Amino acid sequence: MSVLKGFTVWFTGLSGSGKSTITLELDKQLRARGIPNVEIMDGDEVREHLSKGLTFSKEDRDINIRRIAFVCHLLTRNGIPNIAAAISPYRSTREYARDMIGNFIEVHVAAPLEVCEGRDVKGLYEKARQGEIENFTGVSDPYEAPLNPEVVCHTHEETVEQSAGKIVAFLERKGYLEPVL
Amino acid sequence: MSVLKGFTVWFTGLSGSGKSTITLELDKQLRARGIPNVEIMDGDEVREHLSKGLTFSKEDRDINIRRIAFVCHLLTRNGIPNIAAAISPYRSTREYARDMIGNFIEVHVAAPLEVCEGRDVKGLYEKARQGEIENFTGVSDPYEAPLNPEVVCHTHEETVEQSAGKIVAFLERKGYLEPVL
Numbered sequence: 001m002s003v004l005k006g007f008t009v010w011f012t013g014l015s016g017s018g019k020s021t022i023t024l025e026l027d028k029q030l031r032a033r034g035i036p037n038v039e040i041m042d043g044d045e046v047r048e049h050l051s052k053g054l055t056f057s058k059e060d061r062d063i064n065i066r067r068i069a070f071v072c073h074l075l076t077r078n079g080i081p082n083i084a085a086a087i088s089p090y091r092s093t094r095e096y097a098r099d100m101i102g103n104f105i106e107v108h109v110a111a112p113l114e115v116c117e118g119r120d121v122k123g124l125y126e127k128a129r130q131g132e133i134e135n136f137t138g139v140s141d142p143y144e145a146p147l148n149p150e151v152v153c154h155t156h157e158e159t160v161e162q163s164a165g166k167i168v169a170f171l172e173r174k175g176y177l178e179p180v181l
Numbered sequence: 182m183s184v185l186k187g188f189t190v191w192f193t194g195l196s197g198s199g200k201s202t203i204t205l206e207l208d209k210q211l212r213a214r215g216i217p218n219v220e221i222m223d224g225d226e227v228r229e230h231l232s233k234g235l236t237f238s239k240e241d242r243d244i245n246i247r248r249i250a251f252v253c254h255l256l257t258r259n260g261i262p263n264i265a266a267a268i269s270p271y272r273s274t275r276e277y278a279r280d281m282i283g284n285f286i287e288v289h290v291a292a293p294l295e296v297c298e299g300r301d302v303k304g305l306y307e308k309a310r311q312g313e314i315e316n317f318t319g320v321s322d323p324y325e326a327p328l329n330p331e332v333v334c335h336t337h338e339e340t341v342e343q344s345a346g347k348i349v350a351f352l353e354r355k356g357y358l359e360p361v362l
Contacts, residue, residue, distance in 0.1 A: 039255060049251040050231060052244065063233065070230040071252055074220060078261045 003035055006076040007176045008101045009167060011085045012094060012146060013109030014138045015124055016116035018155035018163070019043075019085040022109060025164040026083060033168075033180065039075055041068050043086030056135040062093045069097035076101050081176075089137045091144040103176065107167060108149040113138045115156045184216055187257040188357045189282045190348060192266045193275060193327060194290030195319045196305055197297035199336035199344070200224075200266040203290060206345040207264060214349075214361065220256055222249050224267030237316040243274045250278035257282050262357075270318045272325040284357065288348060289330040294319045296337045 009026065011019040020042065027038050047054070050067045054060040065088050075082045088094050098104040116138065117125040128136035135141045151170050153163035171177045190207065192200040201223065208219050228235070231248045235241040246269050256263045269275050279285040297319065298306040309317035316322045332351050334344035352358045 037259060039259070050248055067231055071255065074252065074256065075259070078218060078220070078256070078259065080259045080261070 002178050003079065003081050004175055004178055005103060006079040007081055007103040007105060007171065008072040008076050008097075009081075009083045009105045009107055009171075010072070010088070010094065010097060010101075011083070011107050011109055012088045012149075014111065014113060014116045014143055015087060015136075016119045016121055017109040017111040018153065018160065019087075019109050021160050022107075022153060022155070022163045022167075023083050023085045025160045026167055029161075029164050029168050030081070033177070035081060035177070037080065039080055039082040041072060041082060041084040041086070043068075046071075046084075046086070056141070058090065058141075061088075062090065065090075065093045066096060069100050072097070073100045073102075076103050087137050087143075089141065089143045091146065094146065105151065105167070105170065105174075105176075106146055106149040107151045107153060108146045109153050109155055109163075110145070111155045183359050184260065184262050185356055185359055186284060187260040188262055188284040188286060188352065189253040189257050189278075190262075190264045190286045190288055190352075191253075191269070191275065191278060191282075192264070192288050192290055193269045193330075195292065195294060195297045195324055196268060196317075197300045197302055198290040198292040199334065199341065200268075200290050202341050203288075203334060203336070203344045203348075204264050204266045206341045207348055210342075210345050210349050211262070214358070216262060216358070218261065220261055220263040222253060222263060222265040222267070227252075227265075227267065237322070239271065239322075242269075243271065246271075246274045247277060250281050253278070254281045254283075257284050268318050268324075270322065270324045272327065275327065286332065286348070286351060286355075286357075287327055287330040288332045288334060289327045290334050290336055290344075291326070292336045 013019050030038050046068050051064040054064050068084050127133045128139040137143050151167050172179050194200050211219050227249050232245040249265050253263055308314045309320040318324050332348050353360050
């Protein structure tokens with residue numbers, strides 16, 4: 001199987017919703033189908049390379065997301081499959097990314113807040129509730145869920161393999177990947 | 182002719198030395214040889230997309246150059262030929278870019294300061310001399326010329342076609358481009 005045209009799988013969802021976990025599984029499933037060169041724009045890593053020093057204010061978050069979108073756009077138009085995994089809480093900024101990138105697959109990682117907070121893998125929700133972290137999405141900052149995402153992953157009700165599998169199936173159906181015969 | 186492996190042509194030189202002009206000519210010569218997809222990271226455009234708000238202090242210049250290097254690195258490792266055209270005055274930051282990118286062709290656009298200042302296409306040197314612009318490379322900020330660049334373009338003594346042609350010849354010789362038979 002090979003990539004027929006470049007694309008960006010753009011994850012959006014709360015902290016702890018499962019974006020990074022599905023990213024790794026999606027990368028694994030794509031590799032297993034012969035696509036070794038998926039670029040991953042992970043929120044934290046990209047901040048280090050592109051947005052060091054920016055805060056989590058709305059303005060700074062938007063700048064960070066626009067930079068990720070710019071890089072995804074360059075990769076996509078050169079036929080390179082890529083995945084962006086950042087909270088990207090604002091609808092208008094995701095629409096900016098969609099318009100810039102074109103081949104844009106928005107994936108809502110839609111675990112409910114209480115599930116994400118219950119997982120609290122990094123202990124961030126607790127800190128946010130105690131006021132130690134400001135501008136924390138879902139607690140002290142808004143999250144604007146997508147209205148028409150290409151794929152929704154209910155990570156509290158499905159396995160990570162199922163979530164990633166839905167995305168691969170979408171990519172096949174829409175002609176981004178050569179179908180498996 | 183086609184690209185055999187990704188690469189970054191990294192221009193460095195004073196304002197007015199001819200980086201953008203050679204970039205356009207190099208892109209044209211590569212297109213003429215059947216390579217249509219050269220990505221151009223122009224200093225000004227990249228600042229807009231990746232580094233809005235940064236100043237021209239050493240620290241901020243370094244951050245800007247490291248961001249350009251990160252994007253060139255992603256493109257290069259995916260086989261996409263690309264050109265970076267920024268002043269990039271500091272040797273250590275260019276070495277950072279070289280180490281990160283790997284297939285790195287440093288091109289010193291080496292017109293003397295008095296020639297660049299004589300051209301003063303954008304009127305920037307005059308403003309810098311009058312103190313209206315701070316941290317202006319060559320006037321109030323240092324420029325560290327490369328010690329061992331892959332190519333040197335003496336734009337005050339050769340035509341833009343000759344400058345770009347030297348770079349294409351280097352790329353062929355080093356196995357980045359399929360040679361013309």
